[in-house]
Amino acid sequence: MAKVTIDDVAELAGVSIKTVSRVVNREPNVRESTKAKVESAILQLNYRPNLSARNLARRRTHLIGLIYDDPSAYDIPTAGYVIRMQQGTLRACREAHYELLIHPCNYRKKDLNRELGDLIEQARPAGIILAAPLSNMPKIVSAIESTGTPCVRMSPGKPDDTALSVATNDREISAELTRYLASLGHTKIAYITGHPSHKAVANRFAGYRDGLRQSGLEFSKELVVKGDNSFGSGEIAAEDLLNRKKRPTAVCAANDDMAVAAMGVALRMGLAVPGDISVAGFDDIALARQVYPNLTTIRQPLSAMAERAATILISGADRANNTSITEIVPATLVIRESTGPAPN
Amino acid sequence: MAKVTIDDVAELAGVSIKTVSRVVNREPNVRESTKAKVESAILQLNYRPNLSARNLARRRTHLIGLIYDDPSAYDIPTAGYVIRMQQGTLRACREAHYELLIHPCNYRKKDLNRELGDLIEQARPAGIILAAPLSNMPKIVSAIESTGTPCVRMSPGKPDDTALSVATNDREISAELTRYLASLGHTKIAYITGHPSHKAVANRFAGYRDGLRQSGLEFSKELVVKGDNSFGSGEIAAEDLLNRKKRPTAVCAANDDMAVAAMGVALRMGLAVPGDISVAGFDDIALARQVYPNLTTIRQPLSAMAERAATILISGADRANNTSITEIVPATLVIRESTGPAPN
């Protein structure tokens, strides 16, 4: 309870505070016997360094800031998204004895730059993790970078960038999903596209085309219907697709909301899923496991991405090395009940 | 970018750093004209005080620690729970220019006390918010309190405590729900109890009995079936209740999982909800809005509770005043589609 400082430890161990500092910070050039003395004093006194003092002296903190958009109403997919990012970041922080500062914000706010400036100047995090869609907003990114605080962007739209970022293999995994459906005998695989403003979504569509080609299937515009990521648009698209004379036997959607909507349309039409029609989504939102049949989908490695981002910041904070990296953390295909062999 | 310090401001304004400090901290005894000069210098230089330095000098930080249990697998109800607490805490923090440190932890871990000790000694949060079920664990509470860090407990089991805490009116709101059902003409209102170890759950059951009495209905043991908070236990309980000759016309469950399960059983039996049987839950988990019919339930004011907890810590950190408060934030009855008039 009585705050024990480095001086107390130094006195008890009979060394100077600098030596204590060396031991605490695992610096070299300390004799084993001295080190042991210091360590026993630390244990005996239950000494823990004061972070504020350390931060002040080091001119940087042991804090990672996680900044993400905070929709006024947290819908459930968002809650899961946020929690997974937090979990990943925390894993990396724990290990390195960093703490996590979370800062949800509203990108529509006028003075967001000012707000982030305050956060950075005041709390001085060692690094910032910027989640999508903020990571796609040049003004925000440059506002952060102008402070000199290292920043890793998660799922930025374009990979061809100068900054550090962590992304996933949207395109490749979409291709894998498509090949998986083809391997089940499907030849007419439809696709419901997402909202054009969502950058990553375009990659998913490209992956679908890749997958068709790799499976020796021909791409057909007929089988592509526009959606906008919303549940409603998925219903409309599915009604279009499933009422055709030559019905597809599989439908991929650019996100889970639309996929679930499509599945609902199919079931209401009396079609069996996956007997008559297989349905697959993308994101692995909670709903994917709550509908019946459970939705086959692609799970973004959000937690792993955030962990990598934090690790990059924590380790990179040391080296002056400002190389631009776009690190790819692979997504995983989650095969559940909504996909199966094509009807013959 | 070049870090501007209090000295720069003092120099530009032509005053001493102490005067700048006074202005920044809104201390009295500064002439208006001096204040104006300083403020303009601050604006011009875009000065923001360095928190580490301030914390070191003040011997306390502007950090609120939010500690909660982190189930290895974040199920969806938990994600919503966590997010809502974070949101509430953040609202209070924003206003007071505090930052939020989150620290999910595992109460089953042996060295949790040590872990929390590290957190507290190192980050020195100005206060700790301890969420349930950690708030019910004497060892953890005392470990935190022994550091002298103010701590507010959320939903602690017993209100008759020495510490600060924030709770909700489980019992009164349960009574209200029961009266609401009675007012719809229900006379046989069944209850599925929760897991006995969950303290708050007992209050819910007591509220049910209160509500019956207040509505002039007789309590009957026959209408009470044991559950354990799990979905499966809700199914078993519902099967028992709904297969009776003299079927109840309404069922309350101690949580939403069991209520949803009960509703499923009723629907599978061909009963109309709420035509033949009304069903109500407690918690307002996401699922409550995702099932059909939407579940009538009770929404815990998690976000408001967390906000109050943070506000207590932030304002209370100043006064030495160690009074024990248990503040009650009322829950709200959310009437949706699963409850309706009793069949005649």
Added chain:
DNA sequence: GTGAAAGCGCTAACAC
């Protein structure tokens, strides 16, 4: 009202 000086508890240079 305002300022000078002495810390807060640590790390960073540089000496020894």
Added chain:
DNA sequence: GTGTTAGCGCTTTCAC
């Protein structure tokens, strides 16, 4: 290998 001396940027006495 180890200690000494300055800071880090702010708040706090306590003078004036």
